[in-house]
Amino acid sequence: MADVLIFAPAPLLTVTLEGDHPGGDLHVHSGGQGIWQARMLRTLGRSVAIVGSFTGESGRVVHHLLADEGIEVHPLQRKGRGPAYVHDRRTGHRTVVAELRGDPLSRHELDELYAAVLREAMACRLVILSGPADEGILPDDVYRRLAADLRAEGLPVIVDLSGARLEAALDGGVALAKVSDAELREALEIRGDSLDEIVAAGRRMRDAGARSVVVTRAREPLVLIDGEHAYLVRVPRMQEVDADGAGDSLLAAVVSALAEDQPLTEAIALGAAAGALNVTRHGLGTGDPEAIHRLRARVTIEEIGEDDAEAFTLDQLAARAEVDDR
Template identity: 45%
Template sequence: MVFAPSPQLTVTVEQVGDEEEIHLHAGGQGVWVARMIKSLGVRAVLCSAFGDETGRVVRNLILDEGLDLGAVEVAARNGAYVHDRRDGERTEVAQAPGRALSRHEQDELYNVALAEGLRAKVAVLAGVADEQVLPPDVYRRLARDLRRNGTTVVADLSGDYLTAVLEGGVDVLKVSHEELLRDGRAPDDAVPSLVAGLFTLREDGAANVVLSRAEHPALVLIDGEVFQVELPRLEPADHRGAGDSMTAGIAATLATGRELDEAVRTGAAAGALNVTRHGLGTGRADVIAQFTTRVRLTSVPGHPASAAPDRESRQGHTSPEQLAEGAKR
């Protein structure tokens, strides 16, 4: 189950040869995560609210992609933004934020997400582009209710939403080093400071933490031990979406019953390969599975992890067939 309270409508203007083209897509973190999970052969139900004309368009675009929906019809509109990419760079033209859900609409969305989450092996809690849509406490309650009843909770959040989900408790937290710094959870981006931040997040309620660091190796805290994620360098076509694809890869692999260290490698592979493509949350399962064999979890200089040799020796990768079989189970 992917919790994405209010997906957005994205409108992109592009130049193709001598012609201008306009493309409509469903966007937002939760949509991108669900899209990549589906690409990996695992079924995902996107739990979201849809309202007004933007909501109707976004809902149909999601259904056209073949994604499953736990949809709630609301009066509040979904957000939309328009950007111009005719010169190769992304320039924002206009943005209309999503509207706040009423108390009744919040309750309806919560009940749908809870029901789908309890049916799922893994629940991903994704953020909202417009903070007025939903209060952070909904995330605290949902994380706590799902974990208490046996669902593995993966969260990719920041700010007040991160604080709330930590209070509820989370099995795997994905966060970027920029978000860690912005939230005041680390004083700088030096490795010792970031490692200390990982352990602080663990004390606050995250059982395991994955910290992405842009072009630098990600840092992970698994079962109380710290590792860095080493993978081959690739030239990016579009740097956006790497973190969301990483979250999706972790969740999809856990849903098939694989171990967290393998889930992290798969997530890192999905994120790295996503930046070589145009289109957020896209990729091929067979290519990602092959690239996973090149990803290593190694000791962090100055912070040796006693289990590092064991992590490196367990380099089996998740094949598309294993992903599909796990999704059936």
């Protein structure tokens, strides 16, 4: 029995060239949003299971790589072309050499995958619904159906989605939704970067079906909407090496804390620390657990008021949440 189940519909095979010496180094890993989330959850001591489709030669390689990392895999194995990419980072920046889209799921394959998610979710405490890297792998409405069916079984559903997939999941109902301000801007939910706009967009997401909402803002403090309350979450700035995967690390750390029944504000503080530290590393979804927990103590949370912001310690916020739940 795993602590967390992750729906990762189409994991990636990632090939990365690195190094400043002649020829460089070649790194082959499993990847994709759900995989990076699983990696951080494992770093923080949680047991993780993944349900996903593993397609063709690249899918077989990804399956073996995940097993080597100690991640429980419930695969839908199928023929065809699996998603993959080749990136060159020998200059210090990511250069795309090749990116391959995976084949879409057939109706029969989708039915099998859906059933596997429901079956394995019954043995877990929380479920993350992650998205594929490319459009067209599966219909967006799958996220609505999964969110609704899992919620009906009393399972907390956490999503890190955008666009039509996010709208579908919200329609099904989720415990926590994470989105970036850039994704909100792309969806025309906000036009600029004002705090008022972002809080209003987060509250619309809450009203659309999310109990709580986290909005990340790159190097700016993230925003948490929890019921009627809105908070700014600040973390010390780190020197950035690679920002890719920071949001996945953040969400995974939040879920790790929720799996221990920690209050949401405590979980968000851990997530903010994990996301901040991830940008200092080359590996996506990786981190040092001791460093994450130490940085967590430096995270501050302030309630956003209409006229000013009132600062609270995490203990005060936890006590306030207990009063609100009565």
